[in-house]
Amino acid sequence: MFKTRLISGAVLIVLALIFIINGGYLLLTVLGIISVIGMYELYKIFKVERTIGIAGYIAAAVYFLNLAFSFLPDIMVLIMGFLIVCMCMFVFGYPRFHATQVIGVFFGFFYVAVMLSCIYLTRSMAGGTYLVWLIFLCSWGCDTSAYCFGMLFGKHKMSPKLSPKKSVEGAVGGVVGAFVLTLIYGLIFKNGMGADISYILMMCVICAAGALISMVGDLAASAIKRNYDIKDYGKLIPGHGGILDRFDSVIFTAPIIYYLSLYLIPMVQA
Numbered sequence: 001m002f003k004t005r006l007i008s009g010a011v012l013i014v015l016a017l018i019f020i021i022n023g024g025y026l027l028l029t030v031l032g033i034i035s036v037i038g039m040y041e042l043y044k045i046f047k048v049e050r051t052i053g054i055a056g057y058i059a060a061a062v063y064f065l066n067l068a069f070s071f072l073p074d075i076m077v078l079i080m081g082f083l084i085v086c087m088c089m090f091v092f093g094y095p096r097f098h099a100t101q102v103i104g105v106f107f108g109f110f111y112v113a114v115m116l117s118c119i120y121l122t123r124s125m126a127g128g129t130y131l132v133w134l135i136f137l138c139s140w141g142c143d144t145s146a147y148c149f150g151m152l153f154g155k156h157k158m159s160p161k162l163s164p165k166k167s168v169e170g171a172v173g174g175v176v177g178a179f180v181l182t183l184i185y186g187l188i189f190k191n192g193m194g195a196d197i198s199y200i201l202m203m204c205v206i207c208a209a210g211a212l213i214s215m216v217g218d219l220a221a222s223a224i225k226r227n228y229d230i231k232d233y234g235k236l237i238p239g240h241g242g243i244l245d246r247f248d249s250v251i252f253t254a255p256i257i258y259y260l261s262l263y264l265i266p267m268v269q270a
Contacts, residue, residue: 004239012237012246020132023123025068031120032064035113038243041233042112045224046104052089052097055082056105060113067117082109111251112244118254122261130193131265134182134203135257138210139249141181142174143218149173158215163222171215178211179204198268206260210253217252221245 019030036057043053059082066072083106090102123132150170158166186193186200193199221244225231234242244251 008237008239012240016136020119020123021129023120023129027123028064028068028120031116032060032113034243034247035060035064035116037236038112038116038233038247039108041242041244042108042224043105045228045230045233046101046108048097048101048105052086052093052102052105053108055085055089056109059085059109063109063113064117067120079110082106115251115255116247118258119250122254122258125258125262127193127261127265130189131203131257131261133185134207134210134261135250135254137181137185138178138207138257139214139217139253141207142178142211142214143249145177145181146170146174146215149177159219162219162226166215166219171212174215175208175211178214179208182207196268199265202264202268206257206264209260210256213256214249214253217249220252221248 019027039053039056039060040049043049043056046053059078062078063075066075066078072078086102086106089105090097090099119132119135122128122135125131146166147170150165150167150173153169153173154167156168157164158168158171182204183200186195186203189195190200195203221233225233232241233244236242237246240246
């Protein structure tokens with residue numbers, strides 16, 4: 001099992017390198033595909049994956065196409081329009097679908113597609129070639145650091161009912177680990193980024209903040225699985241489960257890194 005997980009993880013890292021380094025339409029297309037698969041996994045839990053969930057897939061496709069071609073005057077047109085469509089399906093399909101299923105369709109679109117798209121938005125911003133990697137440093141890096149610190153020093157349970165193995169010490173280690181990893185990353189690519197120490201330290205602060213949120217994302221995904229009594233969202237990635245099992249923390253960190261970078265990085269560039 002460990003060998004399978006290790007090989008799958010290595011393949012994921014290689015693919016991430018290829019897609020993110022290339023960026024552009026290739027990255028956007030891959031994120032769109034990943035989003036639809038992730039939405040399918042979530043919709044399967046809500047039992048709408050082949051019924052009203054189809055509207056969610058269409059909304060995701062329109063959303064990603066708009067990121068590429070900018071044909072909507074305001075993205076709220078899509079979000080509000082989709083919400084209205086969801087409510088229409090609820091009303092005219094009543095009582096076939098429960099309110100929680102309809103809400104789940106809207107939630108899945110926003111939770112998976114919109115939040116994951118922030119990887120592309122981060123990659124596309126000024127300095128995004130380097131800043132985009134903070135998303136993975138503060139999610140996967142935090143996860144690994146938290147695991148190691150938790151195994152060595154963990155005594156106080158962070159969320160005993162939801163995730164008994166996670167500890168406060170592990171959480172602190174995860175945040176510190178993300179900070180240190182970003183510091184090392186920044187120093188290695190300092191010349192390529194054209195960055196000074198204040199820029200690198202701001203990256204570290206952003207990544208540490210993202211690491212805190214990444215743990216919420218991980219626990220949130222676990223809470224949904226507990227509510228529906230399932231172990232994994234899917235079996236697409238050997239040793240890891242489904243898309244949502246592997247990207248649960250990334251989903252939360254992507255928008256955090258994007259918006260913090262968007263507003264804080266210019267402060268140290270002035």
